[in-house]
Amino acid sequence: MGNDFNKRLADKAAHIEDILKAFLPKEEGYARTVIEAMNYSLLAGGKRLRPMMILEAYKLFAGNDADEKVVYPFMAAMEMIHTYSLVHDDLPAMDNDEYRRGRKTTHAVYGAGMATLAGDGLLNLAYETAINGAMRGTTLSDYDGDNSNRYLAALDILAGKAGIYGMVGGQCADICAENATEIPEDEMKDTLHYIDENKTGALIEASLMIGAVIGGASAQQVSMMEKIGSNVGIAFQIQDDILDITSTSEVLGKPIGSDEKNGKSTYVSLYGMDNARDSVKKLSEEATDILDGLGFENSFLHELFNYLIYREK
Template sequence: MSTADFEKRLTEKAAFVSDIIKTFLPKEEGYAAKVLEAMNYSLMAGGKRIRPIMMFESYRLFAGDLADDSVIKPFLAAIEMIHTYSLVHDDLPAMDNDEYRRGRKTTHAVYGAGMATLAGDGLLNYAFETAILGAMSGKELSDYDADTKNRYLAALNILATKAGVYGMVGGQCADIMAENSTDLSDSEKKDVLFYIDENKTGALIEASLMVGAVLGGADRLQVEKMEKIGSNVGIAFQIQDDILDIEGTLEELGKPIGSDEKNGKSTYVSLYGIESAKAKVKELTDEATKSLEDMNFDDSFLDELFQYMIYRKK
């Protein structure tokens, strides 16, 4: 299938996810109306919706003929809310200080830094309100062979852990601490960079694939395999983002290029060179594809998505 055909299908799936998210938007009313407006502005700013698409595709692969979209929809919305909150906070003046995201003004550029901070906080908490309500009202699922038999609790635990200090927030912490560091050896910088990419970017991709698998009926070992696939894809995705920060354009990316260099951040490009970075993207993605093949999912949309991400321009 051609790239154009795949992009058309990806766009359709992104629109499908966006329509689902709209059904979970909070009403902009009462004394908190302004922060709710900022939350909705951030959430509906567009974007590729990669994480909820991954979650949905993972769910459908494992659920098969037993798939019931009502089970996964609240979690699709929740993962995008968590991802969006992280972007809102990343863009703040105290962080990356970017004024454009997804082709339009960032939340702090429109609503101010204080309200943008609250919007991010609101999105994070509302994500769990949404997922918990989904778990409370969802249909009964089969037992899970892990620490809890309850698949909804397992999914919520994955979301919380991967979004928190042992996941994305931990990666963000390491990212800030590594900025402009001059006392680390190249070897230490590479170790820190791996931790950052594994957690800051990889954690939510891992969560997307794992939650979809858990709610779709996968066993513990299959969920662990999906976690490893998510790790590979997350790191590959971040390396590609580093590459695009050098080679991309504002028009393609919808945000300023060169922000990593401006903020003194170590990236795969700065530590390994751009050709080695590109080779690493392919290596990691091929490994993820092989793992899918081992589970007989090699002809899936997920497989196509991983391959497409190697060559993405935005």
């Protein structure tokens, strides 16, 4: 993983940062405080991986010369949804974390009530932004999925993967599994797979799928992108579990050992460190093979997936 990749990654993240800023609501009026809290949360840095995946998947199918502005609203919406989930995750009633990405969490700055509202505001703004983009976007070719309108198909993916049949469902199972010592190991392994697939995987799947749908992919190709996203999401979460044990809070920018502290079963606690590392490798290689099968060898997504696996924070 050379410096060249890190530079391109930083350039792409900076590009996404500029796109995000264009969609930020103005901090004014009676709702000013909640908007300030929303913007504070959105601009807290981060890797911007999900909007990056939307853009890269879009370019794979639409071509590098295609007008990428068509996916900007979906990129912003995805980052808003991801950010709201972090804001709520950090709340005292959830993980009760005071630091994220090396700075104070939203509730630590604005209080738990306003942070709750900021999360609500971001989630709703995400849909407002994506719908607006769909209404004003350029005409796209027909889609061979359940809905021939590519914008509606993309909105359906966005809403579905973020909700009770996706990320929220995964978070529910995650909370229910905390300190659940009486669950048999086999059942716990199934539960953990569901959590990783949904809590982390759903938004990664959605990002790759949305980029592909708007970029002109067929329903079958979108389904293959979903599988890639599932693998990458689970591998990403397992790597997160590994780092929670092996890293330091200085490197991660957030407290370590929180899984153990919160009584959470993780891939490492259930399968052991070596098996966890092997699974990350196997899942990533399978994702790369599917991408190659789609005819996208040596794409930036290959490098990005690789980076996620061997990342240290």
